Amino acid sequence: MTRLKLALGPILFYWPRQQVFDFYEAAAASPVDVIYLGEAVCNKRHQLRIPEWLDLARYLADSSAKEVVISSLILSESSADLTAIRKVVDNHGLTVEANDQGAIQLAMERGIPFVCGPTLNVYNARTLGWLAARGARRWVMPVDMDRQGLQTLLQQRPAIETEVFAWGKLPLALSARCFTARHLELTKDNCQYRCIDYPDGLELASQEGRELFTINGIQTLSPQPMNLLAQLPEMAAMGVDVVRLSPAATGMAEVLAAFDRTRRGGQGGEVIASDGVNGYWFGQPGMVHSPPLG
Amino acid sequence: MMELVCPAGNFTSLKAAVDNGADAVYMGFNDHTNARSFSGLNFSDKQVDKAIDYARSRGKRVFVAINTYPHPARLATWEAAVDRAAAHRADALILADLGLMAYAAERHPLLPLHLSVQASATNLEALRFYTQNFGVRRAVLPRVLSMKQVAQLAAAAPCDLEVFGFGSLCIMAEGRCHLSSYVTGESPNIAGVCSPAKAVEWRETPQGLQTRLNGVLVDHYAAGENASYPTLCKGRFVVDGRRSHALEEPTSLNTLALIPELAACGVKAIKIEGRQRSPAYVAQVVATWRSALDEYFIHHSDGVTLDRKRREWDSSLRKHAEGVQTTLGAYDRVWQ
Numbered sequence: 001m002t003r004l005k006l007a008l009g010p011i012l013f014y015w016p017r018q019q020v021f022d023f024y025e026a027a028a029a030s031p032v033d034v035i036y037l038g039e040a041v042c043n044k045r046h047q048l049r050i051p052e053w054l055d056l057a058r059y060l061a062d063s064s065a066k067e068v069v070i071s072s073l074i075l076s077e078s079s080a081d082l083t084a085i086r087k088v089v090d091n092h093g094l095t096v097e098a099n100d101q102g103a104i105q106l107a108m109e110r111g112i113p114f115v116c117g118p119t120l121n122v123y124n125a126r127t128l129g130w131l132a133a134r135g136a137r138r139w140v141m142p143v144d145m146d147r148q149g150l151q152t153l154l155q156q157r158p159a160i161e162t163e164v165f166a167w168g169k170l171p172l173a174l175s176a177r178c179f180t181a182r183h184l185e186l187t188k189d190n191c192q193y194r195c196i197d198y199p200d201g202l203e204l205a206s207q208e209g210r211e212l213f214t215i216n217g218i219q220t221l222s223p224q225p226m227n228l229l230a231q232l233p234e235m236a237a238m239g240v241d242v243v244r245l246s247p248a249a250t251g252m253a254e255v256l257a258a259f260d261r262t263r264r265g266g267q268g269g270e271v272i273a274s275d276g277v278n279g280y281w282f283g284q285p286g287m288v289h290s291p292p293l294g
Numbered sequence: 295m296m297e298l299v300c301p302a303g304n305f306t307s308l309k310a311a312v313d314n315g316a317d318a319v320y321m322g323f324n325d326h327t328n329a330r331s332f333s334g335l336n337f338s339d340k341q342v343d344k345a346i347d348y349a350r351s352r353g354k355r356v357f358v359a360i361n362t363y364p365h366p367a368r369l370a371t372w373e374a375a376v377d378r379a380a381a382h383r384a385d386a387l388i389l390a391d392l393g394l395m396a397y398a399a400e401r402h403p404l405l406p407l408h409l410s411v412q413a414s415a416t417n418l419e420a421l422r423f424y425t426q427n428f429g430v431r432r433a434v435l436p437r438v439l440s441m442k443q444v445a446q447l448a449a450a451a452p453c454d455l456e457v458f459g460f461g462s463l464c465i466m467a468e469g470r471c472h473l474s475s476y477v478t479g480e481s482p483n484i485a486g487v488c489s490p491a492k493a494v495e496w497r498e499t500p501q502g503l504q505t506r507l508n509g510v511l512v513d514h515y516a517a518g519e520n521a522s523y524p525t526l527c528k529g530r531f532v533v534d535g536r537r538s539h540a541l542e543e544p545t546s547l548n549t550l551a552l553i554p555e556l557a558a559c560g561v562k563a564i565k566i567e568g569r570q571r572s573p574a575y576v577a578q579v580v581a582t583w584r585s586a587l588d589e590y591f592i593h594h595s596d597g598v599t600l601d602r603k604r605r606e607w608d609s610s611l612r613k614h615a616e617g618v619q620t621t622l623g624a625y626d627r628v629w630q
Contacts, residue, residue: 077438102418123363123365124393126364153366172473173527187630205531210510
């Protein structure tokens with residue numbers, strides 16, 4: 001199972017600059033094989049500007065044995081957003097995680113290899129084959145796809161690497177509206193970048209107190225992490241190449257260690273294995289854990 | 295003139311749309327291949343012929359929506375739907391999956407393709423991607439752009455643009471929202487439904503009416519409050535100890551006020567949402583929009599006349615809105 005690679009997804013939350021640098025310093029010394037980085041959620045965030053993300057990416061690529069991928073913005077609305085995507089694609093040498101079809105178009109025109117991010121809605125072999133023939137070297141399965149669908153797709157042996165979102169709060173939706181600003185009764189244009197106060201997002205619960213979603217600016221995520229630690233052997237057997245761990249502000253070292261031990265056939269991930277949700281993998285609502293926890 | 299594109303969930307609604315002034319109608323097959331896959335809705339092959347005959351004999355166009363993402367094991371069903379729509383001589387296909395677009399472009403090169411809102415194309419490069427690779431002629435824009443952003447995109451777009459004029463307001467970028475499947479297991483991308491009826495529960499309690507989705511409390515109403523269908527993005531939730539419509543209130547999109555601006559920037563078509571709504575909804579909403587478009591494009595009414603009439607139109611549309619209120623949604627920057 002050791003051929004299963006571990007990837008860190010891009011940080012989806014807004015963290016202070018120093019926290020970002022500290023996080024990647026730790027990542028460089030960690031067992032992860034692939035590091036995705038860059039601002040994928042909100043182009044207004046500026047603790048690191050795009051040239052600084054690119055510098056950080058190049059530094060990590062040069063100073064560690066990691067594969068480094070720069071992630072593009074998922075939802076672009078303004079011409080400034082599109083400019084940001086262009087700057088990310090025109091990075092001279094780094095692979096790009098294309099998170100919308102605009103980024104794919106730019107990468108294809110320039111003949112740059114790209115990774116298809118999880119929001120590109122690649123659900124079947126025809127779509128995957130089309131992208132693989134045009135420079136996609138890896139795809140990240142949509143978070144709501146189940147193991148049966150993945151199995152069917154992988155049995156057709158696509159000529160491309162497969163990555164599965166295996167740990168972290170599930171990115172569920174994006175809006176034009178900033179929900180963090182709305183909660184704080186601020187306008188989006190005067191958001192004061194307050195999402196920086198919520199390094200793991202802002203919890204949204206039902207009126208009965210059940211954790212339901214996490215608010216992160218224009219993004220909505222699950223409150224619990226997706227957790228497919230127990231499914232690593234199954235994924236490896238199916239032919240999955242990479243598993244993605246999505247950054248959290250705390251506890252990431254333990255998560256990484258548990259995934260690393262498990263992919264090597266070791267034990268010790270029990271505490272983490274019973275945490276979180278995994279319903280999507282089993283074709284059930286994303287919020288459930290299967291089998292049900294006692 | 296902007297084309298008025300109207301919903302046809304069944305033959306009665308299609309007639310209502312055509313008879314009340316639609317320029318085109320959009321419809322789907324009665325299976326999971328379209329994003330309004332509700333029981334009792336949509337068309338069999340036989341009904342499609344009848345519908346197309348009815349519309350075409352009155353000079354109207356018919357678009358077929360095949361705008362969910364094909365399941366890996368059932369790709370053949372979606373490809374067959376494309377072939378069926380071509381055999382019925384649909385005026386255009388509304389597609390979201392790029393593999394299916396590649397299939398349609400190869401097998402039916404003369405059949406015009408429209409990009410579904412479910413494909414989430416929000417920028418110029420994404421539009422170029424679909425026009426250059428699959429010959430897409432028109433794109434339906436997600437309800438996430440401000441009026442200014444729509445105008446900027448329209449100025450450079452390599453294809454025609456269609457925007458939403460009225461109906462349920464998706465506040466999330468369409469095709470990228472998994473809220474419904476997170477709670478119920480089904481969402482528009484794969485299953486063609488949002489907040490499916492089978493997961494809905496209306497529960498009377500001593501403290502008032504509760505609406506639930508797969509057991510999750512979406513809202514709890516005091517006596518006298520209007521209850522709405524429990525769509526997750528429009529529930530009342532608790533954030534930081536405060537109860538509110540944290541994402542959005544029950545409301546519908548209504549862009550009548552933007553007709554002059556949309557026309558000026560070159561938007562080619564207005565889409566009315568609501569294949570799941572009643573024929574009465576379709577008849578009244580389509581008739582109102584027909585009046586509004588004619589007033590602007592044919593009678594060239596001045597701003598004062600338009601404003602006066604718009605108050606009547608708006609109040610008639612509000613009756614068909616969720617929560618009996620309407621909004622400009624993301625078109626209005628302040629909403630964002």
